[in-house]
Amino acid sequence: MKTSTSARATDNETGKPNRKEDILLSAERLFAMRSYDAVSIRDIADEAGVPSRLVGYYYGKKEDLFDAIFVHRQDNIAERRRRIQDADLQGPPEQALREIVNAWCGPVITMRDKPEGEHFLVLVARSVWEQSEVAIETIKRHYDALAEDFIAALAIIYPDRPRTWHCWAYQWSLGALLMHIADRRVERLSRGAAQPGDPSALPRLVSFLCAGIHAMAQEPAA
Template sequence: MDQREDPVPDPRSLRPKAARRSAVDPQEPQRPDRRAAILLSAEALFAERGYAAVSVRDIATRAGVPVALVGYYFGRKQELFGTIFAHRQVYITERIARMEAVECGPSNPQAVADLVRAWAEPVITLRGSEAGDVFALLVARTAWDPGPEATEIIERFYDPLARVFVAAMERALPGVGRDRIIWAYEYAVGALLMYVGDKRIERLTQGRARSADPALCEDFVRFISAGFHTLRRE
């Protein structure tokens, strides 16, 4: 029986292979400026277009970085989305702290208005500031977004705030059922989102009014407070 010789290997295959270069520069851990650029670019794009309409490549292009860096710093797009809200969580904790500081017992006849102001004023002020304007728009767009990623954000960051508000309003409006207060809270959320995120007022007033005008915060507080008070009058 014939014995076949093993094939002679190609000499090129015996050369040591060059080490594969990483898509990320080894100096990247020393570039926090790029991390910040990605975070701010993602925040702006999500606010402008919504989560589903933004790709990782869009974010990298806006930030002026390689696409690989987005995943290097933040993981998947959904994780980056959550990081934005975690980064801005101070705005949420401020609202909770202000609500918890409101005296909601019978000794404070202005408890409903004080509570509504503590809940709404930080958002209205944020919308009018240069630093927080984009984030306020992002919150409004995320609240309107029916997608699972947006729903997860609302559940994680804003449902705890809602529970604090509802519990405090129950103390301010004793005898009003919890479910009715929750419904009224949802009405108030809708009004606040329109206040900070919609520009229709500018068309309807032919430019005499501007969206999210902080000067009208007290009008908003009185309007929403009156709605809550009607629950007790019935």
């Protein structure tokens, strides 16, 4: 993942530099690279090429700017929720499961394949893994509803399993998805043959997750 101060946002109507968006995208890159606690307002201002006072002028405190990044990317979260809610869960369990897993993963992999999406998704993964107080609250605010949608869909497909079962299925699926989008070690281990976030790997990722959940379902109910 690379950061660059050369690409500046511009206003679509006037063609002039969009300093507010520059600040947001610069913060997104830096938080993804270093973590929330390791980045200062001064760092963000320097990355965006603006005076420090403008960061506070546009976004307020650092935690407000952090939250604004997630608000800026709400369309991706909304698409995932819509696709899960629209999924047909009344067919065979294996078919229904594949539909919701694909709905949950697909928009993420599509976003990861775009330069502007990589920084955000690495930031999401870092926020989940590092568990800072601000990150925990931000993930809860923006992603818990999506998690609930996934868990609720699993409960329809596997109604004889307790909520804890559905929650573990979600949690372990999330771990695999985050590793796919954020961990670059696969490139080294494969000697360059595999790339992190590879969109062509989506069908295999979906198959992997479905196979794991389906295998769980074959075990006797506790």
